[in-house]
Amino acid sequence: MTYCVGMMLDRGLVFMSDTRTNAGLDNISTFRKMKIFENPGERVLTLMSAGNLATTQAVISLLEERTKAPDDRDPSLMAAPSMFQAARLVADVLREVIEAHAQTGQQADSAFNATMMLGGQIYGGPPRMFLIYPEGNFIESGEDTPFFQIGEIKYGRPILVRAYRPDMSFEKALRLLLVSFDSTLKANLTVGAPFDYHVYETDSLKTGKTGRIELDDPYFQTVSRDWGTALTDALDRLPTYEF
Amino acid sequence: MTYCVGMMLDRGLVFMSDTRTNAGLDNISTFRKMKIFENPGERVLTLMSAGNLATTQAVISLLEERTKAPDDRDPSLMAAPSMFQAARLVADVLREVIEAHAQTGQQADSAFNATMMLGGQIYGGPPRMFLIYPEGNFIESGEDTPFFQIGEIKYGRPILVRAYRPDMSFEKALRLLLVSFDSTLKANLTVGAPFDYHVYETDSLKTGKTGRIELDDPYFQTVSRDWGTALTDALDRLPTYEF
Numbered sequence A, B: 001m002t003y004c005v006g007m008m009l010d011r012g013l014v015f016m017s018d019t020r021t022n023a024g025l026d027n028i029s030t031f032r033k034m035k036i037f038e039n040p041g042e043r044v045l046t047l048m049s050a051g052n053l054a055t056t057q058a059v060i061s062l063l064e065e066r067t068k069a070p071d072d073r074d075p076s077l078m079a080a081p082s083m084f085q086a087a088r089l090v091a092d093v094l095r096e097v098i099e100a101h102a103q104t105g106q107q108a109d110s111a112f113n114a115t116m117m118l119g120g121q122i123y124g125g126p127p128r129m130f131l132i133y134p135e136g137n138f139i140e141s142g143e144d145t146p147f148f149q150i151g152e153i154k155y156g157r158p159i160l161v162r163a164y165r166p167d168m169s170f171e172k173a174l175r176l177l178l179v180s181f182d183s184t185l186k187a188n189l190t191v192g193a194p195f196d197y198h199v200y201e202t203d204s205l206k207t208g209k210t211g212r213i214e215l216d217d218p219y220f221q222t223v224s225r226d227w228g229t230a231l232t233d234a235l236d237r238l239p240t241y242e243f
Helices: A053-068 A083-103 A157-163 A170-187 A218-237 B053-068 B083-103 B157-163 B170-187 B218-237
Strands: A003-009 A012-017 A020-022 A028-030 A034-039 A043-051 A114-122 A128-132 A138-140 A147-151 A195-201 A209-213 B003-009 B012-017 B020-022 B028-030 B034-039 B043-051 B114-122 B128-132 B138-140 B147-151 B195-201 B209-213
Touching (some): A003 A043, A003 A114, A012 A114, A012 A170, A043 A053, A053 A083, A053 A114, A128 A147, A157 B157, A157 B170, A157 B218, A170 A218, A170 B157, A170 B218, B003 B043, B003 B114, B003 B170, B012 B114, B034 B053, B034 B195, B043 B053, B083 B128, B083 B138, B114 B195, B128 B147, B170 B195
Antiparallel strands (some): A003 A147, A043 A114, A114 A128, B003 B147, B034 B043, B043 B114, B128 B138
């Protein structure tokens, strides 16, 4: 499993992904699930993926090759004229890879499926964010659904639903995400630290603040510890039930 | 789907269940999922169920018939000599019902599976609580796992994990459960109010406080509204992230 969140804020986009992959419970590895495609001053795209690792790695490799080899640059993520076209390209590659595996007649315990999230900005357009399904179609975030989650989404969802505000600062968004990731981490063995993040500021058109938060990161430790106390304090402030 | 929680406290057992069942998204009904079997002064058993409604209703009907018809009273829930034997009886009936449906060769979109939770006390023994799987085996709660959830368990789990205390009062336990149910309700259409509860006091050997909390219950409304504020306040008290 995996846990990735993309959030659209008034001031930009925030992405966070975990790094755990597992083939069975006894075969656990760390892989980066966030990939940034950048042409400074012109476009920044962040791609996150959940699902079959072979599928998502193949998709990213194909997308990367196309951005590098000049002869094969069309269609390419770096040449897509709009975020919508970029999402369409990712969706097409994703569907092709899944189909290619399925057509060999191979079977896997878990399907070859994967879900991806693409967010970013291309010069001349606003920041946009898409959730791309294995079927090759996708939906876009908007005012009513300003954040997307992929992977193991349930444990960390209630706090996002309650505390997300479009006008929150990047610092507060990171804090909210870490609380959401902490809840998920505590409940599901297939989601694990470290967590990668990318904070993209609207109209900057360059990679923003990126980083990796380890399990023993002092700030994460503080959040993880204090959040338990804060929750129980919050609960205590509610009136108790009377029979 | 369904959401039921059973909690073992120092002072007794607390049970809560939702009442929504659905066959498809456009066929939603309200059914009681909590059943109390009582012989005052001798035993009180609470049974909650999640899964295929035809299966769980058949199990409860069979268990009830056996407690009523004197000729067929053995084995019966009301005659089981211990909580362990009572759990074994429920598990056997559950497995039989599932097998009977499966053997007809019928297929259903969702399997005929169901999961049940049995908690209570029989004179001479301590209160005990069991989680019963469709395969007919079961596990018992203990100090390390003092509460069980069945059904749509993920959304409401983080707050239970964080705020459960074995020495909490019944009133505080109800409050905690309502917060957990509220988080689930907000996230999943297949979990719905009203919520039934039963609070059993250790060694009372009679049905304790029971009730049904409707969606428009003023206390539930308060909890639902104030919890959002309390959560965001709690989040605000954590230090913000610094890049």
